[in-house]
Amino acid sequence: MKKFIVNFVQYSIFIGLGILLLYLSFRGKNFAEIKHYIISANYYWVALMLLLGFVALFMRVYRWNILIEPAGYSPKISNTYHAMIIGYTANYALPRIGEVVRCGTLSKTEKIPVDVLLGTVIIERIFDVICLVIFTFLTLILKLKFFGNYFKVTILDNLSKKISSSLNFSTLVWVFIIISILSILILIYIFRQRILKIAMVKKLSGLAKGLITGMKTVIKLKRKKEFILYTLAMWFLYFLMSYVLFFALPSTSKLTMVDGLFIFVLGSYGMAAPVQGGMGAYHTLVSAGLIGLYLIPNEEAVAYTVLSHETQLISIVLAGTISLFILFLKRRKNGNNLQNIKVENE
Numbered sequence: 001m002k003k004f005i006v007n008f009v010q011y012s013i014f015i016g017l018g019i020l021l022l023y024l025s026f027r028g029k030n031f032a033e034i035k036h037y038i039i040s041a042n043y044y045w046v047a048l049m050l051l052l053g054f055v056a057l058f059m060r061v062y063r064w065n066i067l068i069e070p071a072g073y074s075p076k077i078s079n080t081y082h083a084m085i086i087g088y089t090a091n092y093a094l095p096r097i098g099e100v101v102r103c104g105t106l107s108k109t110e111k112i113p114v115d116v117l118l119g120t121v122i123i124e125r126i127f128d129v130i131c132l133v134i135f136t137f138l139t140l141i142l143k144l145k146f147f148g149n150y151f152k153v154t155i156l157d158n159l160s161k162k163i164s165s166s167l168n169f170s171t172l173v174w175v176f177i178i179i180s181i182l183s184i185l186i187l188i189y190i191f192r193q194r195i196l197k198i199a200m201v202k203k204l205s206g207l208a209k210g211l212i213t214g215m216k217t218v219i220k221l222k223r224k225k226e227f228i229l230y231t232l233a234m235w236f237l238y239f240l241m242s243y244v245l246f247f248a249l250p251s252t253s254k255l256t257m258v259d260g261l262f263i264f265v266l267g268s269y270g271m272a273a274p275v276q277g278g279m280g281a282y283h284t285l286v287s288a289g290l291i292g293l294y295l296i297p298n299e300e301a302v303a304y305t306v307l308s309h310e311t312q313l314i315s316i317v318l319a320g321t322i323s324l325f326i327l328f329l330k331r332r333k334n335g336n337n338l339q340n341i342k343v344e345n346e
Contacts, residue, residue, distance in 0.1 A: 089320025
């Protein structure tokens with residue numbers, strides 16, 4: 001009973017957070033203009049985005065099968081797909097429940113132990129985090145000058161007029177970064193014993209060990225090249241989804257592929273937030289980036305987030321419902337066949 005209450009409170013907080021973030025994203029916006037942008041959008045690009053998303057989904061399906069094979073199981077692609085899309089659908093109901101749901105679904109259809117499947121999901125997540133970190137650093141490198149100028153113009157210049165425009169801002173930034181890193185390293189060395197006892201540090205240490213274990217597991221895979229190829233191709237398609245959607249709206253259509261990379265990274269962090277399907281978090285981060293950094297009109301920026309998030313939500317929930325119905329019919333058919341066999345034996 002106590003565990004149920006704790007889980008209920010936890011999920012209620014996450015759901016409430018998602019609703020709050022969604023409210024903040026739409027607060028003060030002109031809904032009539034948002035509706036206008038959504039209706040007048042070029043849905044060719046929206047359809048292309050959804051198509052890329054489903055191609056990426058099938059790559060994730062094939063990648064999952066590659067991870068499952070070393071355990072001695074070879075699930076059907078169709079069953080893995082049904083489990084995956086049902087898990088995606090569940091994520092829109094409760095945060096992070098989708099991973100458990102897809103493992104439970106595939107366990108029932110393929111008779112694979114749930115703990116084996118959960119282990120493969122952990123490895124999946126480790127490599128997804130690695131990819132997100134890579135894309136984040138790539139964005140920072142490609143947009144370093146842009147971010148530096150934005151930081152200087154919007155923050156430093158407003159805080160102090162004493163800073164001379166002739167100062168080499170890039171040099172100051174690198175000096176600040178180097179001094180900060182050295183200071184942090186010195187403090188970590190001095191207080192290393194106390195730091196190792198902190199609960200968060202212990203969790204990070206466990207995460208690092210899990211990362212090493214995941215890397216060793218992939219190295220031992222017979223099809224590791226395919227695993228890596230599917231992972232990179234999948235994340236590249238995720239990036240393309242953010243970029244091609246730019247062309248659905250007038251203002252965002254002027255943005256570049258590098259801008260698409262930045263918005264993709266923001267959206268990825270939003271989707272990783274502990275709220276159902278990135279609800280609210282995705283809208284907040286992506287619209288803030290489009291408005292604050294690229295000066296996209298408020299309503300058009302929000303329309304972009306709706307076209308991106310809600311169209312995917314509808315398509316995934318629809319596909320997940322179809323998969324649930326298909327599995328229900330299969331189970332019913334198998335049950336009838338089993339009953340007929342028993343009658344014949346009698």
